[in-house]
Amino acid sequence: METTMTFEYAPAPESRAIVTIKPKYGHFIGGKFVAGGKHFPTINPATEEVLSQIALAGKADVDAAVKAARKAYTNTWSKMSGKERGKYLYRIARIMQERAREFAVLETLDNGKPIRESRDTDIPLAAAHFFYHAGWADKLEYAGLGTSPKPLGVAGQIIPWNFPLLMLAWKVAPALAAGNTVVLKPAESTPLTALLFAEVCQQAELPAGVVNIVTGDGSTGALIVNHQGIDKIAFTGSTEVGKIIARAVAPTNKSVTLELGGKAANIVFDDAPIDETVEGIVNGIFFNQGHVCCAGSRLLLQENVAEEVLHKLKNRMEKIRVGDPMDKNTDVGAINSKEQLAKIIELAAVGDSEGAERWSPACNLPSKGFWFAPTIFTGVTQAHRIAREEIFGPVLSVLTFRTPAEAIEKANNTPFGLSAGIWSEKGSRTLWASQQLRAGVIWANTFNKFDPTSPFGGYKESGWGREGGRHGLAAYLKGVSHE
Amino acid sequence: MSFYGLVDGTDASLKSYLGNLSGVDQVGAEARAAMLATRSIKTTSKRWAIDTAITMVDLTTLEGADTPGKVKALCTKAVRPDPTDSSVPSVGAVCVYNDMVSVARKHLDSIGGHHVPVAAVSTAFPSGRASMPVKIQDTQDAIDAGAAEIDMVIDRGAFLAGRYIDVFNEIVQIREVCGDKAHLKVIFETGELVTYDNVRKASFLAMAAGADFIKTSTGKVAPAATPPVVLVMLEAVRDFYEMTQVRIGVKPAGGIRNTKDAIKQLVLVNETVGPDWLNPKLFRIGASALLNDLLMQRMKMDDGYYTSPQYVTMD
Amino acid sequence: MSNRIDVKKTYKLYINGAFPRTESGRTYEVKNAKGVFVANPCLASRKDLRDAVVAARAAHAVWNKATAYNRGQILYRIAEMLEGRRGQFVEEIVNVTGATKVKADKEVTEAIDRLVWYAGWTDKISSLAGSTNPVAGPFYNFTIPESMGVVAAIAPEAPSLLGLIDAVAPIITSGNTVVVLASTKAPLSAMTFAEVLATSDLPAGVINILTGKKDEIAPWMASHMDIDALDISGLPSKKHAEIKVAGAENLKRIHSFKSADPGRIIAFMEAKTVWHPIGL
Numbered sequence A: 001m002e003t004t005m006t007f008e009y010a011p012a013p014e015s016r017a018i019v020t021i022k023p024k025y026g027h028f029i030g031g032k033f034v035a036g037g038k039h040f041p042t043i044n045p046a047t048e049e050v051l052s053q054i055a056l057a058g059k060a061d062v063d064a065a066v067k068a069a070r071k072a073y074t075n076t077w078s079k080m081s082g083k084e085r086g087k088y089l090y091r092i093a094r095i096m097q098e099r100a101r102e103f104a105v106l107e108t109l110d111n112g113k114p115i116r117e118s119r120d121t122d123i124p125l126a127a128a129h130f131f132y133h134a135g136w137a138d139k140l141e142y143a144g145l146g147t148s149p150k151p152l153g154v155a156g157q158i159i160p161w162n163f164p165l166l167m168l169a170w171k172v173a174p175a176l177a178a179g180n181t182v183v184l185k186p187a188e189s190t191p192l193t194a195l196l197f198a199e200v201c202q203q204a205e206l207p208a209g210v211v212n213i214v215t216g217d218g219s220t221g222a223l224i225v226n227h228q229g230i231d232k233i234a235f236t237g238s239t240e241v242g243k244i245i246a247r248a249v250a251p252t253n254k255s256v257t258l259e260l261g262g263k264a265a266n267i268v269f270d271d272a273p274i275d276e277t278v279e280g281i282v283n284g285i286f287f288n289q290g291h292v293c294c295a296g297s298r299l300l301l302q303e304n305v306a307e308e309v310l311h312k313l314k315n316r317m318e319k320i321r322v323g324d325p326m327d328k329n330t331d332v333g334a335i336n337s338k339e340q341l342a343k344i345i346e347l348a349a350v351g352d353s354e355g356a357e358r359w360s361p362a363c364n365l366p367s368k369g370f371w372f373a374p375t376i377f378t379g380v381t382q383a384h385r386i387a388r389e390e391i392f393g394p395v396l397s398v399l400t401f402r403t404p405a406e407a408i409e410k411a412n413n414t415p416f417g418l419s420a421g422i423w424s425e426k427g428s429r430t431l432w433a434s435q436q437l438r439a440g441v442i443w444a445n446t447f448n449k450f451d452p453t454s455p456f457g458g459y460k461e462s463g464w465g466r467e468g469g470r471h472g473l474a475a476y477l478k479g480v481s482h483e
Numbered sequence B: 001m002s003f004y005g006l007v008d009g010t011d012a013s014l015k016s017y018l019g020n021l022s023g024v025d026q027v028g029a030e031a032r033a034a035m036l037a038t039r040s041i042k043t044t045s046k047r048w049a050i051d052t053a054i055t056m057v058d059l060t061t062l063e064g065a066d067t068p069g070k071v072k073a074l075c076t077k078a079v080r081p082d083p084t085d086s087s088v089p090s091v092g093a094v095c096v097y098n099d100m101v102s103v104a105r106k107h108l109d110s111i112g113g114h115h116v117p118v119a120a121v122s123t124a125f126p127s128g129r130a131s132m133p134v135k136i137q138d139t140q141d142a143i144d145a146g147a148a149e150i151d152m153v154i155d156r157g158a159f160l161a162g163r164y165i166d167v168f169n170e171i172v173q174i175r176e177v178c179g180d181k182a183h184l185k186v187i188f189e190t191g192e193l194v195t196y197d198n199v200r201k202a203s204f205l206a207m208a209a210g211a212d213f214i215k216t217s218t219g220k221v222a223p224a225a226t227p228p229v230v231l232v233m234l235e236a237v238r239d240f241y242e243m244t245q246v247r248i249g250v251k252p253a254g255g256i257r258n259t260k261d262a263i264k265q266l267v268l269v270n271e272t273v274g275p276d277w278l279n280p281k282l283f284r285i286g287a288s289a290l291l292n293d294l295l296m297q298r299m300k301m302d303d304g305y306y307t308s309p310q311y312v313t314m315d
Numbered sequence C: 001m002s003n004r005i006d007v008k009k010t011y012k013l014y015i016n017g018a019f020p021r022t023e024s025g026r027t028y029e030v031k032n033a034k035g036v037f038v039a040n041p042c043l044a045s046r047k048d049l050r051d052a053v054v055a056a057r058a059a060h061a062v063w064n065k066a067t068a069y070n071r072g073q074i075l076y077r078i079a080e081m082l083e084g085r086r087g088q089f090v091e092e093i094v095n096v097t098g099a100t101k102v103k104a105d106k107e108v109t110e111a112i113d114r115l116v117w118y119a120g121w122t123d124k125i126s127s128l129a130g131s132t133n134p135v136a137g138p139f140y141n142f143t144i145p146e147s148m149g150v151v152a153a154i155a156p157e158a159p160s161l162l163g164l165i166d167a168v169a170p171i172i173t174s175g176n177t178v179v180v181l182a183s184t185k186a187p188l189s190a191m192t193f194a195e196v197l198a199t200s201d202l203p204a205g206v207i208n209i210l211t212g213k214k215d216e217i218a219p220w221m222a223s224h225m226d227i228d229a230l231d232i233s234g235l236p237s238k239k240h241a242e243i244k245v246a247g248a249e250n251l252k253r254i255h256s257f258k259s260a261d262p263g264r265i266i267a268f269m270e271a272k273t274v275w276h277p278i279g280l
Helices: A059-075 A082-098 A100-111 A115-134 A164-177 A192-203 A218-225 A239-249 A274-290 A303-317 A338-353 A404-412 A427-436 A469-476 B011-019 B026-036 B043-056 B068-079 B098-110 B132-144 B156-160 B164-178 B196-209 B227-244 B259-272 B290-303 C046-065 C068-084 C086-097 C101-119 C125-129 C162-173 C188-198 C214-223 C237-250 C262-267
Strands: A027-029 A032-034 A039-044 A049-055 A154-158 A181-185 A211-213 A232-236 A255-259 A265-268 A298-302 A357-359 A375-378 A395-401 A419-423 A441-444 B057-060 B093-096 B118-122 B149-153 B183-187 B213-215 B249-251 B285-287 C037-039 C139-147 C150-154 C177-181 C207-210 C229-231 C253-255 C269-277
Touching: A027 A059, A027 A192, A039 A100, A059 A154, A059 A181, A059 A211, A059 A218, A082 A100, A082 A115, A082 A164, A082 A192, A082 C101, A100 A115, A100 A164, A100 A192, A115 A164, A115 C068, A154 A164, A154 A218, A164 A181, A164 A192, A164 A232, A164 A469, A181 A218, A192 A211, A218 A232, A218 A239, A232 A239, A232 A469, A239 A255, A265 A274, A265 A404, A274 A303, A274 A395, A274 A419, A274 B026, A298 A303, A298 A404, A303 A375, A303 A395, A338 A357, A338 A375, A338 A395, A395 A404, A404 A427, A419 A427, A427 A441, A427 C269, B011 B164, B011 B196, B026 B227, B026 B259, B043 B057, B043 B259, B043 B290, B057 B068, B057 B290, B068 B093, B068 B098, B093 B098, B093 B149, B098 B118, B098 B132, B118 B132, B132 B149, B132 B164, B149 B164, B156 B164, B156 B196, B164 B183, B164 B196, B196 B213, B196 B227, B213 B227, B227 B249, B227 B259, B259 B285, B259 B290, B285 B290, C046 C139, C046 C150, C046 C177, C046 C207, C046 C214, C068 C086, C068 C101, C068 C162, C068 C188, C086 C101, C086 C188, C101 C162, C125 C139, C125 C262, C125 C269, C150 C162, C150 C214, C162 C177, C162 C188, C162 C207, C162 C262, C177 C214, C188 C207, C214 C237, C237 C253, C253 C262, C262 C269
Parallel strands: A154 A181, A154 A232, A181 A211, A232 A255, A265 A298, A265 A419, A298 A395, A375 A395, A419 A441, B057 B093, B057 B285, B093 B118, B118 B149, B149 B183, B183 B213, B213 B249, C150 C177, C150 C229, C177 C207, C229 C253
Antiparallel strands: A027 A032, A027 A211, A039 A049, A357 A375, C139 C269
């Protein structure tokens, strides 16, 4: 066989020129950008370059934000008809679509995820989320939550670093559609798209104080959670912090929704469509570098097809392109932070020590930045820590099962319950499995699919409440949310 | 015939072989093809892809109105696609009806095009609706006239009616006629097979029966060589290689009109079966209009500005 | 005071995304509230209706396949375009109907807001009209509302713009396509609205607008076997019975409405219920 030149893809970098990052940012309070006090850097995790200095909100800043949100709620937003509120949200959605490329580049620089993902998934979904919820603002009486549902007031919203703009959309859009005003804190390592979103609010002429954005770290989050002037807390993050919040708000009247961690089982039956299944496995755990609460991090293979699937999976993993997130051909980008990388490395080492067999394709990882090669562990059992604990990185634990009942038992044998995957060509089996699985989101012959109309949230320790769809509105309306 | 030890030539054995194939999920397959279509191929890789694609083009004319004049013009273009630039490689083959094969072969040889093979469509192309003796004669005529490649069509009626053994046997017979004189491409007409499951089945059937190449379409029916269909065929070829260590070629034909489309096909090959298939021995593109777009894109890359159809020859 | 001569608009029909004249070659006079001649809009014939139905049927295959999100964005775009041209519409309504500027302004505003309202329904109506049903057996059973196909509508005589939008928007929200007969006395807003549609990324044939006489066109709408449903809100009640008799030939779903609400959307949807066993 004659040797063929390999088809190496030349670098295809997206240009940075479209974004303007200020050297320093303050907070967005009462419709204006206001100076912050102390600052800390936000970096590009692919290069460790400092992108900007971000303000660390303290008590005064959070107080000001809550005050502005309350003022806007009382004087303006609660007095406005749903029809008019909706139009603001439509404006925001349209401007996000207009500035989509700018948002995508900024998201990739700040988060480390591939530009293809920001461009094709994060940003379009975020805009769609605003568009969808804009349409609810004047239709709340049809949501099945009462004939005249009322908002809660001021919502404090704390979002994670894995899908910064999308998580902002998931929080802000329904809150505003339902008539609340918000104080939102983006994650410490990924504040930039939230700050750009503040500009969009200004361009949309959103009344001052309806959306307030304060940046900071865990201490800022705690200030929000404990603030007396906030009626509702919405949090997406780790289960550990979720429990802290649940305890903190217990003695108060605050309502709270939580979207926490997961350790989803991705179940492959022997009649699965093999090639698409392999794609789904890869997508399930390596999409977004595995920084996904609903990631398919436990692969449950029916034992009689395990070898074939693993063989194809490894071949497929050889083709994953890990590298510069700004390159349009990159599939897997940088790990979001040094801290997260350390956690992943630690848990992977645990996998080794527990006797599971580790495998990764050869990867040319850049010298600067935070990187982890896509990894699978085979020979994993339920008793292994890597089958139990959320790694939140591109690490897949592979287990086997003999019968459908055993698959379900293993899948449900976890305190988490966010999501699950089922791969089979037999409809009745897929429906049977989805009936048995204790998970809030179940994907059949697909994975990591999101839509504003599709409610998202977990059973058990994966959280409280749902986001998206008609069900997601309940979180922001009185009398029907959790007490 | 051993059929790679995969089937024994009986209906039962063939049904079992085909029945054991894993199914294809349409949504998943289309999503994978769509993701690969987002690959951004620029600068040096684009230039390489364009030249590679040119060498893979089966330059085709299959019209009732074909004349020796038309065929000769096509052959000239096939050997030297750009008369002003001798660095442009020749195409992969010239593809004509069997009664034009000798015209093509003679002309190619007279202009220094010995290295360009003539492929003939055969077996009552494009419909495949004729008796077996006619199909065999059709093939034999082409080979006698100098065709080094035979592009046959399968009997889609038999396939859709579940008579897989008939489809299989036809391919076996035509393969025998080809002997070692010609390589055999088997056309599925995927637009008529409709489902990806059928395309996968047809792929494994044809490969076991002796196809050297599997080909999507006649170019007369749309949809033809859509990316997901080609993806499914490439996956079958990849799996077949694992089973038998034999590399079968793939030829998408129809609907690949411009450089972007062609590059998408090369990306599919690259990320499914791998770079070993990125040469005209194992991958061809059936097209006519595509060649000029490849030439125009090549010019643009070399010159640095957009060009016009006036600067490429119409045939 | 300018001596410049206006370029007066020729009003044609809107069929399949284009602006053809009526095949009948006929027109009728529209005079403004002061009795002054304004324009000669087309007097549509049954053949124009026939052509419009062909276009609407072909367009249904496309429009129904679009995602609800996409349909919502297009409906919103129609609102964007209408808002951008509100002045023209206000002027036209004032001129033709003699309404005050304040009243005309209110109508145009409501028309725009109505479009936005319907834009927000495309991806929510199935929450309202669909369900999963807890049947007494091991089956997954769900009801999904779907569009019907081609709906014909008679718009009310007044309000000339809002009435037309109230007729067509709920029909297309769910994926139906529509042929609508505009107000006879005040058809111009409808045709100017057609220009808005033509610039809104709305696929050709989704909305088709005819101008002409109700008594001539309505019976042909009622008897046409490739029309699935009718909105006869614009016909006087005394005419309803005969339309329903004619429509019974292919069991058209025939409705008339008094206001805007999601029921208007659901009225032109069919509920499909699916059973699927749950088991190994």
